[in-house]
Amino acid sequence: MSVPAAEITNSAALSAAAFICGTVSASFFTCIGSRIAAGKDWIRGRSTCDACGHVLSVRDLIPVLSYIFNRGKCRWCGARIPVICIVSELCLGFYFVLAVVRFGLGIEAFRCMGLSGILLGLSVVDLACYVIPDGFIAAGIIFWALTIPFYGSFWMEEGVQGLCGGVLVSGIMLGVSLLFDRLTGKESLGGGDIKLFFMTGLFLKPVRAAAALLLSCLIGLCSAVILKKRKIPFGPSISIAACLSMLYGSLMAQWYLNLFF
Ligand SMILES: [Zn+2]
Structure with a gap:
């Protein structure tokens, strides 16, 4: 039995979209969790480096990619970014893919x-x-x-x-x-x-x-x-x-x- 190429393209696109949504969700909820754990305001305020306090720009906040391009370090002070950030982004990305594979949209x-x-x-x-x-x-x-x-x-x-x-x-x-x-x-x-x-x-x-x-x-x-x-x-x-x-x-x-x- 052959699967039409369009169907494969669609499911690959759906999985890719699910993965990206998962990494964004992980980044958002890890940020909220770590702000609450640190006793900071979790609604207002911009994301900063925990070590040097530098305000992070969009370039520093792209899930997975920022961690890879910055080699797991802050661009400003070189402090290591906690591994849990990229682990949680990858895990939730794959989890979202599993969810759409298991249940569909x-x-x-x-x-x-x-x-x-x-x-x-x-x-x-x-x-x-x-x-x-x-x-x-x-x-x-x-x-x-x-x-x-x-x-x-x-x-x-x-x-x-x-x-x-x-x-x-x-x-x-x-x-x-x-x-x-x-x-x-x-x-x-x-x-x-x-x-x-x-x-x-x-x-x-x-x-x-x-x-x-x-x-x-x-x-x-x-x-x-x-x-x-x-x-x-x-x-x-x-x-x-x-x-x-x-x-x-x-x-x-x-x-x-x-x-x-
Ligand atoms: Zn820093």
Whole structure:
């Protein structure tokens, strides 16, 4: 079976556009996250170099390309630009491509894109300060609610299933953390993590939310072992798990259930 050349050109153009949108989104949300982490005004003010304070121009702010052309350094003082900048831009670029490949151009891909940006922003703050700001949780909940009408006649089903997903995973994690805290006398999960489980559960609905819950624990555990740390921020693990489950959560849940039945 041959695929028409026009179709290949169209899908390549769509993937390229998705990749560029992903890198721009990553640049935007990393900037917001790092400004909040540094206690700066995240709405007003121009982007500056963290080391010398020089105001950055458009030439310094093109996602991926600026980092490559400036060899990962500030043009003015030569200070190294954090690697997380280009890593997050490339990751979100590829994630946007995966979203349109998996779902095509539609509401599901749009949800993946919006949610992944919000999750990147809050992960940047959590990595720096061990805090998940309520603003990101609220932004996620509002974004979820605004996308519900796009499901047309299924909007009610979508809304109810989303609420079930959110309540289910946040309820489970709240119960587990309360039990764990009682047994060990230490705080295991922060309130921000529980709220994050609720917010991502809205998008994932029960089955994919359960897959994300297991995956986030696995990622958190592996990260702690690899980094040899007793305490790590859990937000990034929950975020990565939620992003993967948005795309492949149903397949992961199916695979997991097949192990037992
Ligand atoms: Zn500089």
